Amino acid sequence: MNRHSNGIESTGDDVPALDLSRPVNDQIAAALKDAIFSMRLTPGQMISETEIGQVFGASRTPVREAFAMLREENLIITRPSRGTFVTKLSVHQITSAQFLRESIEVAVVENLCEGGLSKAAQAELFDNLEKQRRAVEEGDKATFQVLDDQFHLALAKATGLGRIQRALVREKTVLDRLRVFSLDKIDNMASLYKEHDQILRAVQARHAEDATRQLREHLRLVLGTLSDTVSANSAFFDLEET
Numbered sequence: 001m002n003r004h005s006n007g008i009e010s011t012g013d014d015v016p017a018l019d020l021s022r023p024v025n026d027q028i029a030a031a032l033k034d035a036i037f038s039m040r041l042t043p044g045q046m047i048s049e050t051e052i053g054q055v056f057g058a059s060r061t062p063v064r065e066a067f068a069m070l071r072e073e074n075l076i077i078t079r080p081s082r083g084t085f086v087t088k089l090s091v092h093q094i095t096s097a098q099f100l101r102e103s104i105e106v107a108v109v110e111n112l113c114e115g116g117l118s119k120a121a122q123a124e125l126f127d128n129l130e131k132q133r134r135a136v137e138e139g140d141k142a143t144f145q146v147l148d149d150q151f152h153l154a155l156a157k158a159t160g161l162g163r164i165q166r167a168l169v170r171e172k173t174v175l176d177r178l179r180v181f182s183l184d185k186i187d188n189m190a191s192l193y194k195e196h197d198q199i200l201r202a203v204q205a206r207h208a209e210d211a212t213r214q215l216r217e218h219l220r221l222v223l224g225t226l227s228d229t230v231s232a233n234s235a236f237f238d239l240e241e242t
Contacts, residue, residue, distance in 0.1 A: 025065035097174035121158035
């Protein structure tokens with residue numbers, strides 16, 4: 001792994017300075033996750049504990065602990081006598097996660113249409129939409145992706161059911177790397193923003209049928225382009241899975 005082409009540069013803004021008042025392993029794991037989700041560390045790419053330690057100026061122990069955390073989340077895999085690699089994307093895991101995510105989010109929308117949105121939840125969601133609009137205008141893909149996550153989590157949060165949020169985060173994690181392929185164009189961001197706005201307004205009006213239909217169509221866009229994405233990026237996918 002070359003330090004200057006591995007997605008985690010040894011100089012510049014890509015590597016956040018470590019805050020020694022906080023656990024170093026957590027910070028390294030977070031930085032590596034960000035690089036994996038943004039595809040700066042690509043599926044199948046080799047990474048080394050030694051080189052990551054050099055990049056962050058950290059000792060071997062916190063780096064080893066950070067790697068263990070990423071293995072637990074199935075973001076990296078260590079192959080005996082070969083090394084550690086960023087896990088390739090799995091079509092099976094993606095379709096399973098998409099099924100579970102859709103089930104959760106449809107239930108969330110139905111709950112909110114039945115019980116209504118609080119004023120605080122409405123304010124949070126519409127503020128998020130305004131920030132999405134600005135991100136689209138500025139072509140800011142990274143910010144839009146964060147706001148996209150926050151929008152869906154804010155809907156789950158509005159139910160008042162904490163376990164729902166945690167379950168949604170777990171399933172969305174499987175899909176996060178795939179999403180980078182769909183945000184390459186500003187018009188795709190604009191379409192997603194428009195769909196978020198329509199979903200929220202249907203929920204606000206408590207039109208459950210419209211809200212769930214729009215949500216299903218919105219979430220299924222990923223699967224609709226999955227085959228083409230695999231064909232165009234076959235090196236990033238595990239094509240031998242059963």
